[in-house]
Amino acid sequence: MFKNSPHVRAALQALFVTFLWSTSWVLIKFGLEEIPPLTFAGLRYMLAFLVLLPFLWRQPVGSAVENGKRPSPLPPTITALTKTDWLRLILLGIVFYAITQGAQFVALAYAPAVSVTLIWSFTAVAVAVLGIVTLGEQPNGAQWAGMLLALAGAVVYFYPFGLAEAQFIGLLAALVGMLSNSVAAVLGRYVNRDGGLRPLTVTVISMGVGALILLAAGIISQGVPVLRWQSWAIIVWLAVVNTAVAFTLWNHTLRTLSAMESTVINNTMTVQIAILAVLFLGETLDGRELLGLAAVVAGTLIVQIRRSK
Secondary structure: OOOOOHHHHHHHHHHHHHHHHHHHHHHHHHHOOOOOHHHHHHHHHHHHHHHHHHHHOOOOOOOOOEOOEOOOOOOOOHHHOOHHHHHHHHHHHHHHHHHHHHHHHHHHHHOOHHHHHHHHOOHHHHHHHHHHHHHOOOOOHHHHHHHHHHHHHHHHHHOOOOOOHHHHHHHHHHHHHHHHHHHHHHHHHHHHOOOOOOHHHHHHHHHHHHHHHHHHHHHHHHOOOOOOHHHHHHHHHHHHHHHHHHHHHHHHHOOOOOHHHHHHHHHOHHHHHHHHHHHHOOOOOOHHHHHHHHHHHHHHHHHHHHHHO
16 A cells, blocks of 8 residues: 555655666766767757657546546646746746756866765755745744755865866856756746646646757857767767656656655755766765765755755
8 A cells, every 4th residue: 555655656756767867967977078068958958858749749648547536637738828837837948957957067067076966955955045035934943054054064075175267167057057956946846736737748848948048059159069979879868768758757746746855855866976976987085075965965954854844
């Protein structure tokens, strides 16, 4: 009975998606040896968009009957979308794909994967701050303590703050990506929460908008690269498996999981990426950096869990 719980299935699916996304960081680092970052991101998401596009026009099949009840049918095609729906999806595409994913590729081109994911993990803290600004939500004592712990962990990790110019550019891009990812986390939950849109619709339209912006920006600023088959293999894998499948599945889990649950599961990527970076990218972590990383993970989890309570 426990294994068949829709909530448990959604949590396991979300955890699997985070693993796929964690492996993406390693594959991106390999691909960036030949592919310019914005063009790389644009090719990845444009190909994923083209893979998913034919499925967008299919008539959705009603969900299976549960407890003797059949859920209300979802919008059959994109023609059912309202002007408000379009505006939300376009905004989501700009924030979550064009800005957030573009910044991730730029950050990984200049900085170590562990450093980038450490900054990325501050998404939870930024979401809590956004709650203060937009909703008037005041963090409780535990949340403030979690924020301070996370900040202290970042200070310990980056001490003594001697950064090369290239790494500084990468960490600045990571900071931009983290902030836009925080906005996207709130916006994505808002778009998915009422169940009025198919996860596939949300994924395809927002991804198409973001991919077009990324690809155009990459070609204009970085030109059209000549790629080897190994690079194309990375792009295809990232587009089909780690993007087309993963993002659709993630949007599906948002219909069941709360925003806090999704964020906590997403936060496991910090540890997953650190392990993968050490194993496959040759990055190293000394005792001080491990302590700082652990403090950031613990602090952000405290913020998330206390916010839910």
